Amino acid sequence: MTSPETFHGWLGHDSSAAQGNLKWAAFTPKPFAATDIDIKVSHCGICGTDIHTLRSGWGPTHYPVCVGHEIVGHVVRIGSSPSASRFRLGDRVGVGAQAASCLKDDCEECSGGLEQHCGKGFVGTYNGKYPDGNWSMGGYADYVRVPAHFAIKIPSALKSEDAAPMMCGGITVFSPLKNNGAGPGKRVGIVGLGGLGHFGVLFAKALGCDKVVAISRSRNKAKDAEAMGADIYIATSEDEKWDRKHSRSLDLIISTVSSPDMPLSGYLRLLRTNGQFIQVGAPEDNLPAIAAFALIAKGCKIGGSQIGSPKEIEAMLEFAAEKKIKPWIQTRPMKEANKGVVEMEDGKARYRYVLVNEEQEDQAKL
Numbered sequence: 001m002t003s004p005e006t007f008h009g010w011l012g013h014d015s016s017a018a019q020g021n022l023k024w025a026a027f028t029p030k031p032f033a034a035t036d037i038d039i040k041v042s043h044c045g046i047c048g049t050d051i052h053t054l055r056s057g058w059g060p061t062h063y064p065v066c067v068g069h070e071i072v073g074h075v076v077r078i079g080s081s082p083s084a085s086r087f088r089l090g091d092r093v094g095v096g097a098q099a100a101s102c103l104k105d106d107c108e109e110c111s112g113g114l115e116q117h118c119g120k121g122f123v124g125t126y127n128g129k130y131p132d133g134n135w136s137m138g139g140y141a142d143y144v145r146v147p148a149h150f151a152i153k154i155p156s157a158l159k160s161e162d163a164a165p166m167m168c169g170g171i172t173v174f175s176p177l178k179n180n181g182a183g184p185g186k187r188v189g190i191v192g193l194g195g196l197g198h199f200g201v202l203f204a205k206a207l208g209c210d211k212v213v214a215i216s217r218s219r220n221k222a223k224d225a226e227a228m229g230a231d232i233y234i235a236t237s238e239d240e241k242w243d244r245k246h247s248r249s250l251d252l253i254i255s256t257v258s259s260p261d262m263p264l265s266g267y268l269r270l271l272r273t274n275g276q277f278i279q280v281g282a283p284e285d286n287l288p289a290i291a292a293f294a295l296i297a298k299g300c301k302i303g304g305s306q307i308g309s310p311k312e313i314e315a316m317l318e319f320a321a322e323k324k325i326k327p328w329i330q331t332r333p334m335k336e337a338n339k340g341v342v343e344m345e346d347g348k349a350r351y352r353y354v355l356v357n358e359e360q361e362d363q364a365k366l
């Protein structure tokens with residue numbers, strides 16, 4: 001078992017990649033380091049961040065790029081360092097949105113289990129520059145090469161197709177839910193019912209929150225949200241005076257909203273005194289302006305959160321296995337990556353597409 005010299009993946013060459021213009025082609029991964037492992041990709045979820053990146057939505061992307069950071073696969077090559085050699089050939093592992101950080105003892109974040117906020121060496125799983133100047137390449141591919149510190153073993157109770165979208169979509173809501181006290185006695189709202197948002201409802205429910213409120217624009221996902229466990233559904237574009245009707249009803253809101261056009265003042269009205277609003281969705285423009293009194297009057301806090309640390313991902317996977325969390329996913333063959341990206345952007349995913357690698361030889365012919 002080993003990996004080839006050259007990998008293959010769906011490469012975006014310019015911002016038209018976001019419209020389904022990815023090309024299956026060979027690329028050379030970063031040189032193999034002692035701290036690296038190679039993974040033969042079996043599954044990769046399509047995350048909203050893939051689309052922002054493919055179209056250079058947050059600033060210029062470094063093309064060619066191979067996106068995909070909800071990766072599950074098997075270890076096929078292992079570096080000699082301790083972080084890599086804790087794995088065995090054939091181990092089933094996952095990789096999320098982060099591939100590297102400085103990991104220095106004098107880094108407050110890395111030494112404190114907050115690698116995802118490292119200010120000195122954060123490298124994303126794709127479109128990220130390693131210290132040696134090489135660019136990271138993601139999981140719409142046959143293989144990925146990553147520093148082993150950021151690979152996590154998948155518990156045997158979880159199916160690969162379910163674990164893959166947890167690596168980014170799942171952890172991005174699980175971490176702020178846990179870190180802001182979601183659980184018994186708490187009432188939690190989740191805004192935006194896409195990949196992240198649906199995990200928000202599932203996890204908030206499994207954490208035992210008193211009430212879980214799904215907040216979307218239209219009513220068309222109301223039945224789904226209820227089936228996921230939401231107690232209340234609010235449609236901000238359709239329900240009259242929703243913010244008054246439900247005012248002061250929530251302790252915590254996690255917003256996964258990916259576009260800047262959102263009724264932020266209305267969301268804040270839903271918070272109780274000392275309530276918290278945590279933004280995890282990453283629109284390409286600024287959040288709307290709000291009146292200072294929207295925060296002052298109730299002592300509310302607005303915050304943000306970025307993915308989760310490897311330890312948190314491990315804890316989430318164990319929790320998901322124990323609670324039998326079943327994400328709503330649709331698998332599709334890796335060769336449908338372009339279609340998947342376009343349909344994801346069109347809002348058709350219910351609620352996460354997961355690309356599945358079939359015979360790699362077949363793809364090489366495309």
Ligand SMILES: NC(=O)c1ccc[n+]([C@@H]2O[C@H](COP(=O)([O-])OP(=O)(O)OC[C@H]3O[C@@H](n4cnc5c(N)ncnc54)[C@H](O)[C@@H]3O)[C@@H](O)[C@H]2O)c1
Nearest residue numbers: 048049172192193194195196258259261280281282306307
């Ligand atoms: N903070 C992080 O670490 C992190 C990690 C992963 C993804 N993200 C970001 O989170 C966002 C969501 O990602 P996703 O994979 O769930 O995407 P998605 O497309 O599956 O879900 C986004 C959902 O938000 C809804 N939405 C968009 N604008 C809205 C609005 N104004 N009001 C209400 N709902 C609205 C969409 O209809 C969709 O259902 C993206 O911006 C992504 O880049 C952030």
Ligand SMILES: [Zn+2]
Nearest residue numbers: 102107110118
């Ligand atoms: Zn660091």
Ligand SMILES: [Zn+2]
Nearest residue numbers: 047049097168
């Ligand atoms: Zn992501």
